[in-house]
Amino acid sequence: MEDSTDGHHDTAPSVPRLLDEVDRLGQRFATAEAQRLFLGLDFDGTLAPHVDDPSAAQPTAENQQVVQALSRLERIDIAVISGRALDDVRDRVGVAGVEYAGNHGLELDGVSPLSDPDAIRSKIQTVCNRLETEIDHEGCEIENKEITATVHYRRVDDERTTARIRSIVDTVVEDGGGLRCTRGANIVEIRPAIDWDKGEAVRWFLQRYSEECLPMYIGDDTTDEDVFRAIAPEGIGVHVGTDETAATYRVDGVGEVTTVLQWLADTGMDELVGKGDSSP
Ligand SMILES: [Mg+2]
Known part of the structure; x- marks a missing residue:
């Protein structure tokens, strides 16, 4: 991605490729x-x-099948x-027996980390209305996801325009109060300024376990x-791509994600968990 909130630029990754290490992964993590x-x-x-069109995104058939098999x-x-x-991510993946969290983990089934979701919805609506008025570039889309919003500019191809869009978003969000921006690949995310992110959502999933659980x-x-x-x-953190990352491993793209998931389904699960279980 071309920008990063901490100002680092892409460098040769020192993070090992998961597919190069997969033989030793079981040894390293199996406890x-x-x-x-x-x-x-x-x-x-x-x-x-x-x-280019986020509303057209679909999982690859291979990924859908292997997630189904793993489930x-x-x-x-x-x-x-x-x-x-x-609802959007649940519909697109469409595998029963899998749990879903939306809006970067702010939207969990049956529980909300927000103290006043209605107030956030109203702020997001106001910000989206202003952005619709102030950003007139047709390649830019503003998606209201109720408790967050996404400004998509993948289809805007000149840097001056993308810089202008980001600057408008920053100003409008600052005026809105109680919200903050995070940047991703050709998007700006607008979300509540609370201490909750995908990491907290994963912690929330993990705290439900009484037995030892390996997170990946x-x-x-x-x-x-x-x-x-x-x-x-x-x-086991796995970053998809070559950007600087806090993950343990990386894979090159969506196709390699399939390979990793397939490995999990075939042999990885047996190598990673349940070694202490002596049942046949
Ligand atoms: Mg992503």
Whole structure:
């Protein structure tokens, strides 16, 4: 991605490729204690290729099939955690037996980390209305996801325009109060200024377990870095791409995500968890 909130630029990654290490992964992470695997997955750029029109994004057939196959295994719990609205990501993945979290983990089934969701909805609506008026570039889309919003500018191809869009968003969000921006791949996310992110959502999933659980998370975006930090050092963080990352490993793209998930389904689950279980 061309910009990053901490000002770092892409460098040759020192993070090993997961597919180069996969033979040793079981040894490194298998502990007699870990009885379950929690597998967290981002959606866009991880299960589904990035596309110019975000409303057209679909998981690859291979990823959909392997997630389905994994969801039928014992000793694994899967959650897809996306910046999309909860219903949107659930509909697109369409696998039952998988949990979903939307809006960067702010939208969880049956619980909200927001103290006043209605107030946030109203602020987001106001900000979106102003952005619709002030940004007149047709390649830019403003998506109201109720408790967050996304400004998409993947289809804007000159840098002066994207810089102008980002600057307008910054100003409008600052005026809105109680909201903040985070930047991703050709998007700006507008969300409540509270201390809750995808990492907190994963912590929320993990605190439900009474038995030892090994967390693994695969994602491509800056918002996924919060998860990599949250599950370090015990968990397996996998960054999709070549950007600087807090993840333990990286993979090259959506196709390699399939390879990793397929490995999990075939042999990885047995290598990673349940070694202490002597039942046949
Ligand atoms: Mg993503």
